[in-house]
Amino acid sequence: MTNNEKIKPSNSKKICYAKPNHIDTIFEIEKKCFPGIIGYSKNQLSYLISHTNSICLIEKIGKIVRAFLIINYRKNCLLGRIVTIDVDPAFQNQGIGLRLLESGEADMKQRGMRWSQLEVSETNKSAIALYQKTGYIFKEKIEDYYESMQQGTCDALRMIKPLY
Template identity: 60%
Template sequence: MKTRCRSGISRATADHIQALFEIEQRCFPGKTSYSKQQLKHLALHANSTCLVERQGGAIRAFLIVTYRRGSLTGHIETIDVDPPFQNQGIGLKLLKAAETDMRQRGMRWSQLELSEGNKAALELYRKAGYKFKEKIEGHYKYEHNGSRNAIRMVKALKVN
C-alpha cells in the first residue's frame, strides 16, 4: 500500500526538529544559527507558531512566530528556506500563512528583524508589505551577511 506524501504548509511537530536544525545550519552557517535546543524551544513553545513547508514529505522551509502576553504584535523570529529551494516563492507563501495565523490570534502587527546586509530578505519583506521602522546598531553578536546591525520592519495586519 502506498502512502501519500504530505505537501503544503502545516504546523511543526517534535518529529521535525532535526530537519529544521539542518535547514537552519545551511541557511545560517557557523555561529549565527540557532542550536537544536533553541530551535526546539522556539518551535514547540506554547507562545509560538512554527510552520513548515513540505514537498513530497520533505521539509523545504520553516518560519517561527513568537507571541508575548498582552501584546498585539507577532514577532517573526526566523524564516529559513533551504538554499536549493530559495527564490521560488516559498518564503512569501510561509509569510502569508504566518500572517493569517497572527490575525486569528488577534494580532494587529507583524514585526521582524533582519541583517542590514541580507538584501534578498529585505526585498522579500518589502514585497510582502513590510515597512522600515528602525536600524538597530550592533543587534547581532556575530556578523550576519557582513553586518552586526539589524533592520526592524513592521506590517499592519488587516483584520478580516
C-alpha cells in the same frame, strides 16, 4: 490519454505546523541558512518550536521539509514577532518564503494580532526586498544585532507591518 490510464498524484506542497519530530530537519535547514554562531542551536530551536507562545510552520512537499518559519507572541498582545524564516538553499527563489510569510501572517491575524514585526540583516537585500514587497516598513536600525565569525557584527533593520 485513454480511460485506462491513471493520473499519478503529484506531491503537493503543504504548509502545516511543525511537530517535535521535525526538529532535526529544521536544525539542518537553520545550519545551511545561518552557518556558524549566527544561527540558532538545536536546543534554542526546540524551545522556540515547543513554547506555548510560539508558532512554527513548515513547508513541505511529500515528506521533504523545505522551509520553516517561527513566530513568537504574547497573550493579549497585538504584536507578533517573526523570529526566523529559513528556506533550504536548494529550494530558494521558488516563492516558498513568501508562502510561509503569508501563512504566518494569516495565523497571527486569526490569533488577534494586528502587527507583525521582524529583524533582518541590513546586508540581506533579497529578504528586505521581499518584506518591503509584502508591506513591511522600516521601523529602526539596531546596531551590532547579528554576530558572525567571518564578518564580526552586523546591523539589523527592524521592520513592521500592519495586519488589519
